Amino acid sequence: MSRWIGLAFLAMLLNGVVLAIQKCLPAQYTNxxxxxxxxxxxxxxxxxxxxxxxxxxxxxxxxxAAAGLVSYVGNYCLIRSLAPPSKASVVFxxxxxxxxxxxxxxxxxxxxERLTPRGICAVIxxxxxxxxxxxx
Amino acid sequence: xxxxxxxxxxxxxxxxxxQVRKCESWVFLGGLYxxxxxSAGITFASQVHNLHFPVSIWVMGLGSGAxxxxxxxxxxxxxxxxxxxxxxxxxVQMSLCVPIIYAVCFLGEKLTVMRVVGLALFVVFLVLLNExxxxxxxxx
Numbered sequence: 495m496s497r498w499i500g501l502a503f504l505a506m507l508l509n510g511v512v513l514a515i516q517k518c519l520p521a522q523y524t525n526x527x528x529x530x531x532x533x534x535x536x537x538x539x540x541x542x543x544x545x546x547x548x549x550x551x552x553x554x555x556x557x558x559a560a561a562g563l564v565s566y567v568g569n570y571c572l573i574r575s576l577a578p579p580s581k582a583s584v585v586f587x588x589x590x591x592x593x594x595x596x597x598x599x600x601x602x603x604x605x606x607e608r609l610t611p612r613g614i615c616a617v618i619x620x621x622x623x624x625x626x627x628x629x630x
Numbered sequence: 631x632x633x634x635x636x637x638x639x640x641x642x643x644x645x646x647x648x649q650v651r652k653c654e655s656w657v658f659l660g661g662l663y664x665x666x667x668x669s670a671g672i673t674f675a676s677q678v679h680n681l682h683f684p685v686s687i688w689v690m691g692l693g694s695g696a697x698x699x700x701x702x703x704x705x706x707x708x709x710x711x712x713x714x715x716x717x718x719x720x721x722v723q724m725s726l727c728v729p730i731i732y733a734v735c736f737l738g739e740k741l742t743v744m745r746v747v748g749l750a751l752f753v754v755f756l757v758l759l760n761e762x763x764x765x766x767x768x769x770x
Contacts, residue, residue: 496711496713497711498707498708498709498711498712498713498718499708499713499717499718499721499759501704501705501707501708501711501713502704502705502708502713502717502718502721502722503721504701504704505701505702505704505705505708505718505721505722506701506721506722506724506725506728507725507728508697508698508700508701508704509697509698509701509722509725509728510724510725510726510727510728510729511697511728512694512697512698512701512725513725513726513728513729514728514729514732514733515690515693515694515697516694516729517729517732517733517737518690519687519690522680523684523687525670525673525674525677526674526683526687526691527687527690527691527694528670528673528674529667529670529671529674529691530687530688530691530692530694530695531666531670531691531694531695531698532663532666532667532669532670532671532695533663533667533695534691534692534695534696534699535659535662535663535666535667535695535698535699535702536660536663536664536666536667538695538696538699539656539657539659539660539662539663539699540656540660540664542656543654543656543657543660546656548654548656548657549654549657550654550657551653551654551657553651553653554648554653554654554657554658554661555657555658555660555661556661557644557647557648557651557653557658557661558648558653558657558658558659558660558661558662558663558664558665559661559662559664559665560644560661560665561640561641561644561645561648561658561661561662561665562661562662562663562664562665562666562669563665563669564637564640564641564644565637565638565641565662565666566665566666566669566670567633567637568633568634568636568637568638568640568641569634571631571633571634571637572631572634575631575634585631588631588635589631589634589635589638590638590723592635592639593634593635593636593638593639593642594639594719594720594723596635596636596639597639597642597643597715597716597719598716598719598720600639600643600715601646601714601715601716601719602716604643605646605650605715607714607715607716609714609716612758613714613716613717613758615758616717616720616755616758616759617716617717617720619751619754619755619758620717620720620721620723620724620751620755621720622751623724623748623749623751623752623754623755624720624723624724624726624748626744626747626748626751627724627726627727627730627744627745627748627749627752628726629744629748
């Protein structure tokens with residue numbers, strides 16, 4: 495198994511623990527919880543960048559800031575699209591499934607990633623699995 | 631919903647772009663978290679009237695922040711090592727399994743047919759990954 499797959503699974507496990515923690519979070523504290531996550535991430539990231547004497551380039555910061563802004567807009571629109579009469583069991587599978595499909599297409603077309611037939615099957619089965627799990 | 635779909639796809643793609651352009655991961659993440667903190671802070675200030683933070687929320691928030699950052703670093707590192715964005719993105723989205731398994735094991739939630747099917751497909755996905763896709767140009 496390639497080393498990057500191991501790292502991707504570690505990312506999955508760590509992110510999964512965050513989701514499990516969120517599951518235990520009292521609903522009235524959701525808006526308290528999110529700023530803490532971002533502030534911790536920001537402090538550690540900038541602290542590491544300074545401590546490790548990484549060059550701080552505006553382009554790198556700008557790309558990250560754009561990703562952060564787009565991520566926020568995505569989450570905000572997701573919350574709005576979950577408002578009644580929409581159902582989470584319909585919204586989540588569509589959002590997760592379609593966005594992963596777009597990413598897979600961008601990977602092949604934009605980044606020229608080559609997938610074997612087995613890899614293509616893995617993409618299809620993986621998307622199906624996430625769609626079903628997000629529905630349940 | 632279409633904006634959400636495009637936004638999520640754009641964020642995943644931006645991780646790959648940051649690695650292709652050899653961005654400093656810490657600076658990229660610093661930018662991402664700074665904008666996230668500003669946005670979340672504005673939402674917090676406009677919607678929250680109860681400023682009391684119980685200790686448990688501090689612990690959960692700080693722990694989740696550290697875990698989330700570690701997760702992103704692992705994902706960026708995987709992409710930097712030439713990992714396939716299409717597969718790595720799906721693997722990370724599989725994190726949905728963790729709260730489901732946790733809820734079934736510790737919270738006594740029932741394992742529905744849909745969940746069993748989803749987890750079974752996850753196992754099939756793992757088997758398919760075991761002989762991974764042809765390495766990309768970057769990996770070779």
